Amino acid sequence: MVGSKWTKVKMALGLKMNSCLYVPRTAEDLPALAPPPPAGRFSESLSLSPSDSGHRLRMPTTPTPSSSGLRLPKHSTKSSKKICAICLATLKPGHGHAIFTAECSHSFHFHCIASNSKHGKQSCPVCRANWKEIPFQCPVSEKAHGRSRINNVPWLQDDALTTVIRPSPRVDGNRNISAPFHSVEPRLFDDDDEVTIQQPSGNQNPATVDNSDDDGHLNGVVEVKTYTEVSAVKKFTSHNDFSVLIHLKAPVTALSLPNSKIDGEGLSSMHQTRAPVDLVAVLDVSGSMAGTKLALLKRAMGFVIQNLGPHDRLSVIAFSSTARRVFSLRRMTETGRSESIQAVNSLTSNGGTNIAEGLRKAAKVMTDRKWKNPVSSIILLSDGQDTYSNTSPSGANSCLDYQSLLPVSIHPDSASSIRVPVHAFGFGADHDAVLMHLISETSGGTFSFIEAENVIQDAFAQCIGGLLSVVVQNLKVEVECVDPLIQLNRLKSGSYKTILASDKRKGSIDVGDLYAEEERDFLITVDIPIDEFHDETSLLQVRCEYKHPVTNKIVNLYAASEVKIQRPLETGPLPVSMEVDKQRNRLRSAEAMAEAKAAADQGDLSSAVSILEKSRKILSETVSSRAGDRLCLVLDAELRAMQERMANRKVYETSGRAYVLSGLSSHSWQRATARGDSTDSTSLVQAYQTPSMVDMVNLSQTMVFRNSSTRPELRAALSFPARAQPR
Numbered sequence: 001m002v003g004s005k006w007t008k009v010k011m012a013l014g015l016k017m018n019s020c021l022y023v024p025r026t027a028e029d030l031p032a033l034a035p036p037p038p039a040g041r042f043s044e045s046l047s048l049s050p051s052d053s054g055h056r057l058r059m060p061t062t063p064t065p066s067s068s069g070l071r072l073p074k075h076s077t078k079s080s081k082k083i084c085a086i087c088l089a090t091l092k093p094g095h096g097h098a099i100f101t102a103e104c105s106h107s108f109h110f111h112c113i114a115s116n117s118k119h120g121k122q123s124c125p126v127c128r129a130n131w132k133e134i135p136f137q138c139p140v141s142e143k144a145h146g147r148s149r150i151n152n153v154p155w156l157q158d159d160a161l162t163t164v165i166r167p168s169p170r171v172d173g174n175r176n177i178s179a180p181f182h183s184v185e186p187r188l189f190d191d192d193d194e195v196t197i198q199q200p201s202g203n204q205n206p207a208t209v210d211n212s213d214d215d216g217h218l219n220g221v222v223e224v225k226t227y228t229e230v231s232a233v234k235k236f237t238s239h240n241d242f243s244v245l246i247h248l249k250a251p252v253t254a255l256s257l258p259n260s261k262i263d264g265e266g267l268s269s270m271h272q273t274r275a276p277v278d279l280v281a282v283l284d285v286s287g288s289m290a291g292t293k294l295a296l297l298k299r300a301m302g303f304v305i306q307n308l309g310p311h312d313r314l315s316v317i318a319f320s321s322t323a324r325r326v327f328s329l330r331r332m333t334e335t336g337r338s339e340s341i342q343a344v345n346s347l348t349s350n351g352g353t354n355i356a357e358g359l360r361k362a363a364k365v366m367t368d369r370k371w372k373n374p375v376s377s378i379i380l381l382s383d384g385q386d387t388y389s390n391t392s393p394s395g396a397n398s399c400l401d402y403q404s405l406l407p408v409s410i411h412p413d414s415a416s417s418i419r420v421p422v423h424a425f426g427f428g429a430d431h432d433a434v435l436m437h438l439i440s441e442t443s444g445g446t447f448s449f450i451e452a453e454n455v456i457q458d459a460f461a462q463c464i465g466g467l468l469s470v471v472v473q474n475l476k477v478e479v480e481c482v483d484p485l486i487q488l489n490r491l492k493s494g495s496y497k498t499i500l501a502s503d504k505r506k507g508s509i510d511v512g513d514l515y516a517e518e519e520r521d522f523l524i525t526v527d528i529p530i531d532e533f534h535d536e537t538s539l540l541q542v543r544c545e546y547k548h549p550v551t552n553k554i555v556n557l558y559a560a561s562e563v564k565i566q567r568p569l570e571t572g573p574l575p576v577s578m579e580v581d582k583q584r585n586r587l588r589s590a591e592a593m594a595e596a597k598a599a600a601d602q603g604d605l606s607s608a609v610s611i612l613e614k615s616r617k618i619l620s621e622t623v624s625s626r627a628g629d630r631l632c633l634v635l636d637a638e639l640r641a642m643q644e645r646m647a648n649r650k651v652y653e654t655s656g657r658a659y660v661l662s663g664l665s666s667h668s669w670q671r672a673t674a675r676g677d678s679t680d681s682t683s684l685v686q687a688y689q690t691p692s693m694v695d696m697v698n699l700s701q702t703m704v705f706r707n708s709s710t711r712p713e714l715r716a717a718l719s720f721p722a723r724a725q726p727r
Contacts, residue, residue, distance in 0.1 A: 185325055189368035192329035193336070196311050197276055197373075197550075222472060222514070222544055222557055223249040230574040232566035233537075239528040241489055244563055245580045246479070246522045246542055250472050250514035274516070275374035275470050275549035276311035278329060279304075280362040283347070284382040286320040288430070290349040292453060293383060300457035301344045303700060304464055308332035312468070313373060314340060315365050319358030320351030321388070329369055353384040355435070356405045359422070363407035366420050374549045375470045375513070376420045377445070378410075379463060381456075383427040386435060405435065406442050419512070421445035423463050425674070426658050427456070433658035437665060441495060444512060447665040448674035449658040458700050459674035462689070465696030466671070472514040475546040477522065481505045482538035482562050485529045492523040492587055495668035513549075515690045520670055521583045531567050539563045575623075582624040582631050589615055589635045590667040593642065597660045605646050612643045634687050638663060641676075 229243040253274075281304070283297060301316070308314055310333045316326040326343050330336045362378050389405055410420040421444040424436040433449065440447040448459050481488060487504040497510040509522055524540065531537050544557040592615035599608040616639045619625050625632035642663070645656030659676055666673040672688040689697075 189325065189328060189365045190370045192315075192365075192369045192371055193313055193331045195276065195313070195371040195373050196331065220251045220253055221555065222251060222475070222546065223247075224542060224544055224557055226540070226542060226563045227577045227579045228539070228563065228565055229577060229580050230565075232568055232571050232574060233528055234571055235532050235567045235569055236530055238530050241525045242528050242539075243580050243584070244524045244526065244540060245577070245583055246477060246524060247579065248475075248477070248511070248514075248520040248522075248544070250516055250518045252516055253471060274468060275473070276309070276313070277375040277377065277467050277470075278313050278366070278369070278373040279308070279376075279464075279467065280315045280317060280329075280365050280378045282317045282319065282323075282358040282362045282378060282380040284320070284353060284355075284358075284384065284427075285318045285347050285349045285351075286353045286384055287350050288353075288384050293427070294347065294349050296453050296456050297381065298344055298347065300460045302341055303457050304460055305332060305337050305340050305344070307461075307464060307468070307696065307699070308337075309468070310334075310336075311373070315362075316340070316344060317358050317361045317365070318347055319354050319361070320349070321354055322351075323354060323357040323361045325361055325365065329365060352387045353382060354388040355380070355382055355386040355439075356389050359405060359439070360407050363409045363420070366418060367409045374473065374552075375467060376418070377467050378420055378422045378443075379425065379460070380422055380436070380439065381425040381427055381450075382436065383431050385430070385432045406439055410443060412442070412444060419444065424448070425450055425456075425459055426662075428453075429654040431658070433661050437661040440665060441668070444495075444669075446669055446671050446673045447662055449655075449662040449676060450674055451655055451658075451676045455674065458697055461696040461700035462672055462674060462693045465693035466515040466518075466690060468696075469516040469690065469692035470513050470549055471516045473512075473547040473549045475511040475514055475544060477509040477511060478543045478545070479507050479524055480541050480543075481526070482541055483531075485531070486537070486539055487527050489525040489527055492525070494590075494670065496522075514546075516692055518671070518688075518690050521579075521586075523580070523583055523587065528565075535567055536564055537567050539565060578624050578627065578629065581622055582629050585619055585622055585624060585632055585635060586667060589619065589639060590664060592639070593660055593664055593667075596642065596646070597657065597664070600646050600652055600656065600660075603649075605649065605652065608646050609643050612639045612646075615639055631687060 225247040227245040227247065233239045233242070281301060283301070285294065289297065305314065310331060312332050313329040314332055314336075315329040317323055318326050326347070327340065330340060332340070359378075359380065362380075366376060366378070386405065406422070409417055410422070411417050412419065422440050423445040424440040425448045426433050426436040427450045429451075433447075437447040439445075446463075448463070450456055450459050479488065479491075481504075488500060488507050489504070491498040491500060491507050491509060493509045496512075498507060499510075500507045507524070511520060514520070526539055528537065528539070540563040542558070542563070546555055546557075547553070548555055592611055596608040596611040599605075599611060616636055619632060619636055619639070622632070625636075642656070642660055644651075645659050646652050655676065662673045662675050666675075666688060670688055672690070672693055
């Protein structure tokens, strides 16, 4: 039964509404005999009630995925007409809200279903009936209601005049597509929520720390250790390409510098340990994402939303043939979370795949924002090829064309750009792995390959587990030769930018941000000349500089002492440093992966497999591998899996190339990426997982699933801390 006010409006307009929207079943809706969900576990659908206080989640049962959300069985012990299916508030006639009931007996607030329709929904998510009439809400001045708008949301919330519009089809390529939600976007995306923690300006009085404590990372500073290939070189012997390993480990929490304040505001203990994040999610909602894919993407985004803090901000860009900003950068307060989940739940799939336009909108959000949190990042997910970018004359995308897809405003080589890494997620067998890898590699982000649909959430969880734990920013490692006869040869840093002075006496590595307890290893090679006059040779001095992410202070770190080696007249057999040896193995394995991929891309799969097999053989004969080092075991398993994925052309095209590129991304940045379906031992590329990533993935895996026995696990992290004493 509908309220009297709505009855009058309905009679006046002569409307007949036929629509409904899914609402998850709460724990109270479960049948009396059904067992309750396990304590302490989250449900599969993350729906937040605006009326809930605190950070409490509703606990629905596991529904059937659909492209419109997570579907609810039509028959339940409690009628869904008692609450609005969109805002989850109680439906009570006569409380100032128009209510309508569809023919399927589902009821909801008119302004809720009108805003949902405005986002493009044109069919019932439960019964799949096509809508003949679309609810539409006319804008009304907020002053007419005697109140001002508190939250800048991209849909209408005020009670207003209501009407119905019929969708007019638009043409997209050769297909007719019912018109989706067309909002008039502002010229500037400067309508972001104000940040709540302001950073002090300037970097005066930088803190200088003598990092002599081997456990510096436990005391809030970066731990710096050095290892030499061997401990000594004969006096009358020269040694070219002598290896020195620089090992870094980020602190557990950010260093609390003296006399540091954040605009006079005290911070809670949670926010003293990390910096707030500005995150833009660029989501593929093209036609190929319809059904289970989109439903699982919505669920994964629900998990992300629920785990962002009230000081973090999120914006969502949805792209298909075009791209639109679903909502501006909003703080994930209780209200922000609820409304963000509602907006994400309204996404529908149709059209082509315009990745470039999605990235352009995301970059505009980042560059136009009025306020800035210390950490900024973009996550990009797509399951298809960009069908709108420029192509080479042959019709195949070229690397030159790919480069143009990353907006100049966030391109690191642009003088006016800002540093915003794009963490790309290639989904399924049809995505463009080369494109996604190049976008992430160029921007400083990682590329993950999601082979199985049901690990989208775990992959997102691993990523945000890192982003929500940044404790070091703009880290730069500088090395300088001490002995005037020593020269630097190479700085082996993977994808990190390096600078080597023309006289080869100085060099630097631009490391960027580090997550809590994250580790980096860089091999520096030097040429050691004959030294007949000294019993000891000083090789290098290592210095680190980075920004404290919360106080904005500059921290300078120096290694405990100079890197030295002994110069005796004679030496017996000298043990090779295990730390140096296993990092050599990592670099050699990554080089073999890149070489094998190049051969496979040329169609020579047999050569590619041979390259990987040879690399495995060399690996097995090294000191660290024979000693059973865990990293070496992981590398061997990974090389073997790549051989299997190069068994034939079809396997390589559907999964092998993406698998190899994800591995190269992980090793080049020394950062965890999701890989394949995460069910086999080769997912142990998670060697770079941090404790915060592990915790977030574990939280994701506590979700209740329809058939838990078939859900693959994202395996536990392997960490390889430097345990040997520095030389």
